[in-house]
Amino acid sequence: MNFSEFFILKPRFAGVIAVLMILAGLISIAVLPVSQYPNITPPQIIVTANYPGAGASVLVDMVAVPIENEINGVDGILYMSSTASDNGEYKLTVTFDIGTDPDMAQVKVENRLQQVTALLPEVVTQEGLSVETQSANILAFLALESPNGTYDGLYLSNFAYANIQNPLARVEGVGSVNIYGPQYSMRIWLDPVKMASLGLSSNDVVQSVESQNIQAAIGSIGAAPAGEGANRVLNLTAKGLLNDVADFKEIIVAVSPDGGVVRLKDIAAVEMGADNYQVSASYNNSPSVIMALSQAPNSNALTTMKNLKAQMEKLKKSFPEDMEFKIAYDSTLFVKESILNIISTLIVTFGLVILVVYLFLQDAKATLIPMITIPVSLIATFAVIYMLGFNINILTLFALILAIGLVVDDAIIVVERVQYLMQYEKMNSLSAAIQAMRDIGSSIVATTFVLLSIFIPVGLMAGLTGEIYKQFALTIATAVTFSAVNALTLSPALCALFFRREEGKELEENTVKAEGKKERGEASALLVSPSGNPKASARLKGEGTA
Numbered sequence: 001m002n003f004s005e006f007f008i009l010k011p012r013f014a015g016v017i018a019v020l021m022i023l024a025g026l027i028s029i030a031v032l033p034v035s036q037y038p039n040i041t042p043p044q045i046i047v048t049a050n051y052p053g054a055g056a057s058v059l060v061d062m063v064a065v066p067i068e069n070e071i072n073g074v075d076g077i078l079y080m081s082s083t084a085s086d087n088g089e090y091k092l093t094v095t096f097d098i099g100t101d102p103d104m105a106q107v108k109v110e111n112r113l114q115q116v117t118a119l120l121p122e123v124v125t126q127e128g129l130s131v132e133t134q135s136a137n138i139l140a141f142l143a144l145e146s147p148n149g150t151y152d153g154l155y156l157s158n159f160a161y162a163n164i165q166n167p168l169a170r171v172e173g174v175g176s177v178n179i180y181g182p183q184y185s186m187r188i189w190l191d192p193v194k195m196a197s198l199g200l201s202s203n204d205v206v207q208s209v210e211s212q213n214i215q216a217a218i219g220s221i222g223a224a225p226a227g228e229g230a231n232r233v234l235n236l237t238a239k240g241l242l243n244d245v246a247d248f249k250e251i252i253v254a255v256s257p258d259g260g261v262v263r264l265k266d267i268a269a270v271e272m273g274a275d276n277y278q279v280s281a282s283y284n285n286s287p288s289v290i291m292a293l294s295q296a297p298n299s300n301a302l303t304t305m306k307n308l309k310a311q312m313e314k315l316k317k318s319f320p321e322d323m324e325f326k327i328a329y330d331s332t333l334f335v336k337e338s339i340l341n342i343i344s345t346l347i348v349t350f351g352l353v354i355l356v357v358y359l360f361l362q363d364a365k366a367t368l369i370p371m372i373t374i375p376v377s378l379i380a381t382f383a384v385i386y387m388l389g390f391n392i393n394i395l396t397l398f399a400l401i402l403a404i405g406l407v408v409d410d411a412i413i414v415v416e417r418v419q420y421l422m423q424y425e426k427m428n429s430l431s432a433a434i435q436a437m438r439d440i441g442s443s444i445v446a447t448t449f450v451l452l453s454i455f456i457p458v459g460l461m462a463g464l465t466g467e468i469y470k471q472f473a474l475t476i477a478t479a480v481t482f483s484a485v486n487a488l489t490l491s492p493a494l495c496a497l498f499f500r501r502e503e504g505k506e507l508e509e510n511t512v513k514a515e516g517k518k519e520r521g522e523a524s525a526l527l528v529s530p531s532g533n534p535k536a537s538a539r540l541k542g543e544g545t546a
Helices: 003-009 011-031 056-071 102-119 122-127 153-163 165-169 192-198 202-212 245-249 301-316 332-361 364-387 394-424 429-459 463-488 490-498 500-519
Strands: 044-050 077-084 089-096 130-134 138-145 174-180 184-190 217-221 234-237 252-255 261-263 268-274 281-283 286-295 324-330 523-528 534-540
Touching (some): 003 490, 011 364, 011 490, 044 056, 044 102, 044 122, 056 077, 056 089, 102 130, 138 153, 138 301, 153 165, 153 268, 165 301, 184 202, 245 268, 286 301, 301 324, 332 364, 364 394, 364 463, 364 490, 429 463, 429 490, 463 490, 490 500
Antiparallel strands (some): 044 089, 077 089, 138 286, 174 286, 252 261, 281 286, 523 534
């Protein structure tokens, strides 16, 4: 008994395997991420440092050189690029090789930064170094606007930082939320003429603000060791950090020997402003703030956008009047249209293939077998796509379109061979299916290996080109493999079942013909083999010859 004969004699077993393949594929489709293209961008780690008041040249000498010298040579790094601006912001982009785990790359960069912290200016370390993973896939741009101009851009931007950024960042599938706008900040504009006349420097002002704008812990009353009769403990709290312009103006900068006091309002103008004036935005000619949302790796863009819209609707309920939240750019619209176009092409291709098969086979039952086996092979392919860590994108769906023309060949070969043996060798459907697989089973396996020898090497290519073609090539190879499995199991079992009635009709027609000949004076004898196959017939004519 060969491999295919087992499934021909037990067609239910072949059917169960096909059903399991379909279920695995359908479950995988439900959880697979959807995107326009495969994730072929190298992982990037962004290091951000702030040196308030420093220019670009100072940032390069004091911050960029120590950090880049230390990070250079980390495992898996491809290249680095950095920018230093005159507003005191330094940003370093570390690009790693394709296939590097972004989390491990971030850990490597953070370990190197720990070794260089002592070499950086104290102000930079106090501000802190930010290390985060950046995704190149922009999911959407959101706009928070005030159509009637009730709120200015600074208020909207600060509102977005306080009430919108964190809720959006918690949405599943969102990688990061970047707000292109400033926050409220206490601006101190120093008067150099007054400071020079009083003999003060900017460092004196900085030290005064730092020493008097603190959250102090001043203890408690009645705590142990307390005297007798103290039966209560009262915790004391100070005013803490200053928030009002009036409080900042009263900060004491210097005291003269004769008791004179120099306050901050005497040498500077204090106002509540923005922490930077580098970015301003408008949407529909109204004040607004723009937020960029990046997609997390291996996330479903369509599902993420759906969850994002639901979160936006929840946030809108708490917004004040004359404040609207809109989607300025949605990348999933193009993804959705591209996927729908490819799916429609997939359906049209499948219909054309079935039509061509019917035109050539001229048999509805023979056409039904490829109609069953083709979807089994294609749907089961999604299970392997999930296990390989791929996603549903233009390349994988395009590979399935091309695979339709390849997977249909195996089913057609099996059907044609079974029909040939039934028509010319006068075998029944069961015997014809068994004999057909003995004849062409090795050929199906051989042609499958020939196709795999073409696509698998393409899927193993290295570098950026290999990442582009990997999902395309391995998707076709998987579909072809499942097609060969179905050709050895499901297709012959279906042939033995579907063609059984045709065999009965043929025997019935032979019986009718024999009775007709008997009425005309001829005797016909049909010799049937023990297995039920018509082997030979002897015609007895009127003169008694056999």
